[in-house]
Amino acid sequence: MAKEAIILLNMGGPNNLNEVEMFLTNMFNDKNILTMKSDLVRKFVGGMITFSRTESSQEIYRQLGGKSPIVGHTKNLVKKLQERLGSDVIVDFVMRYTPPFAPEVIEKLQKAEVEKIYLIPLYPQYSTTTSKSSLEDFEEAYHKVHGDALLVEKKHFFENESYNKSVLQSIKKSVNGDDYRDFDVIFSAHGLPKKIVKAGDVYEKHITKHIAILNKMLKDEGMDFHETHLAFQSKVGPLEWLTPSLEEKLKVVRNRGIIVVPIAFTIDNSETDFELEVEYREIAENLGFREYRVCRCPNDSELFVDALCEIYEKMK
Numbered sequence: 001m002a003k004e005a006i007i008l009l010n011m012g013g014p015n016n017l018n019e020v021e022m023f024l025t026n027m028f029n030d031k032n033i034l035t036m037k038s039d040l041v042r043k044f045v046g047g048m049i050t051f052s053r054t055e056s057s058q059e060i061y062r063q064l065g066g067k068s069p070i071v072g073h074t075k076n077l078v079k080k081l082q083e084r085l086g087s088d089v090i091v092d093f094v095m096r097y098t099p100p101f102a103p104e105v106i107e108k109l110q111k112a113e114v115e116k117i118y119l120i121p122l123y124p125q126y127s128t129t130t131s132k133s134s135l136e137d138f139e140e141a142y143h144k145v146h147g148d149a150l151l152v153e154k155k156h157f158f159e160n161e162s163y164n165k166s167v168l169q170s171i172k173k174s175v176n177g178d179d180y181r182d183f184d185v186i187f188s189a190h191g192l193p194k195k196i197v198k199a200g201d202v203y204e205k206h207i208t209k210h211i212a213i214l215n216k217m218l219k220d221e222g223m224d225f226h227e228t229h230l231a232f233q234s235k236v237g238p239l240e241w242l243t244p245s246l247e248e249k250l251k252v253v254r255n256r257g258i259i260v261v262p263i264a265f266t267i268d269n270s271e272t273d274f275e276l277e278v279e280y281r282e283i284a285e286n287l288g289f290r291e292y293r294v295c296r297c298p299n300d301s302e303l304f305v306d307a308l309c310e311i312y313e314k315m316k
Contacts, residue, residue, distance in 0.1 A: 005090040005114045005149075006312055007105065008078065009121040009134035012095025013068025013269050019098050020058045024050040026097035032133040035196065049237075060274050070269040071095070074122075076300040077267070081308055089312075090114060096134050102141035109149070116150045117142075118315050120308065122266045124158040125206035129192065131155055152315050158210040162310055164217055166303035167261065170295040171223065174259050180224045183257040183291070187211050188246050188276065190264040191232035193239040204242060210263060226254060233280075234271055250284055257291035258284060266304065268297045 011027075014020045028034055028046030036042050061067060074093050082091040090112060094102045109117065119138055121131040135153055142151065157163055175183065189207045197204050207230065215228055231249035235241045250258070260280070262272045276294045284292035298304035 002088055002090045002112065003115045004088070004118070005092065005109055005112070005116070006081070006085075006118045006120060006308075007109075007138065008074065008081075008091075008093040008308075009119060009131075009138060010070065010074060010093065010095055010123075010267060011130065011134070011269075012098035013070040014061055014098055015067050015071055017058050017061060017066055019067075020061060021050060021054045023097045024053055024057060030096070030129075030133055032128050032136070035199075060270055063278070064270060064273055068098075068269055069273055070267050071098075073267045073297075073299045077304070077308075080300050080302075080305045084305055084309055085312070094134075094138055096137055102138045103145075106138075106142055106145060106147065110145065110147065114149050116152065118152050118154070118312055120154045120157075120311060120315075123264070124156060124163065124266060125189075125203055125210060125264060126156040127192065127203035127206075128196065128201050129203075154311055154315055156206060157307065157311055158206055159213065160307045160310060162303050163266075163298070163307035164214060166298040166301050166307065167214060167263075167295075168217055168221060168223070169301065169303060170298065171218075171259060171261060174293045174295045175223075178257075178291075181226050183225055183259050183293075184253050185218075185225050185228040185259050185261060186246065186249055186253065187214070187228065187230050187261050187263040188233050189230065189242075190271065191235045191241045191245070193237075193241055195239065197242065207263065214263075225259075226256075229253060233275060246280060247283055250280070250287055250289075255288055257293075258289055259293045259295060261295045262297060265297050267299055272297060 014023045028049045034042045034046055078091050078093050092105050094100060094105045119135055121134045123130040139151060192203055211230055229249055231244050231246040232242045233246045235245060260276055262276060265272055281292050
């Protein structure tokens with residue numbers, strides 16, 4: 001019987017339209033997302049946001065086939081990683097805001113009498129709003145059942161070469177044999193309120209370091225794009241967020257061809273398949289771009305599986 005387990009952690013997404021409200025409720029009750037000190041204030045504000053966004057969010061997921069693509073891609077990734085590692089280790093996943101939640105996965109691990117659990121958040125860069133939130137969620141649930149396995153955390157992996165090769169592979173697929181010089185690359189990172197960064201969150205620094213690594217790899221591979229850029233997407237609410245926004249960046253980039261790389265996501269979700277593919281495509285077309293292409297996330301690519309195997313081996 002396997003005595004070790006790898007648990008992949010991610011934010012999750014609605015498995016059906018009925019889960020949209022659950023997804024939003026759980027997200028906006030997360031103390032790492034809404035950082036006010038009062039639980040009552042967070043619950044009130046989170047409830048108002050959920051109420052105002054549920055219907056429009058349901059329409060987004062309706063256009064994506066009635067659910068988020070994130071769970072299906074994650075299941076495929078888990079299956080491939082399990083096949084690669086064999087029966088000596090259990091591979092599973094936990095979502096932060098929608099099923100499968102930590103308690104049900106932990107129950108399976110308890111029954112299997114696992115002695116060591118490797119926790120790998122599927123976020124390349126560390127942030128309190130993502131990696132920290134997911135790790136805390138699992139660990140709090142595990143301690144509630146008095147689990148005694150050793151928990152080993154991986155907090156970020158943007159330096160991993162195999163992972164970055166998977167990003168470059170996706171960029172190459174988007175170029176599809178065309179001339180690199182006809183395109184600018186925009187590395188689009190999920191936005192974050194500036195007050196969270198000022199409080200010590202290292203996410204922006206990790207994004208900057210990650211892009212520097214990818215730019216060097218692009219150069220070494222002879223992928224000679226006209227220029228590369230950083231932008232931030234997905235701003236909500238009145239707070240000041242990291243800049244430039246993706247919309248602002250599109251207005252100042254050379255008006256020719258654009259390849260958008262969702263650098264903060266490893267698994268495609270509504271913010272890649274709808275926000276980038278649909279909403280920002282419309283903005284780019286209105287601005288007159290000849291080409292607007294969005295890279296797929298690594299998802300269950302063999303290179304991403306390679307990366308996760310390497311990460312696991314280094315954690316042992």
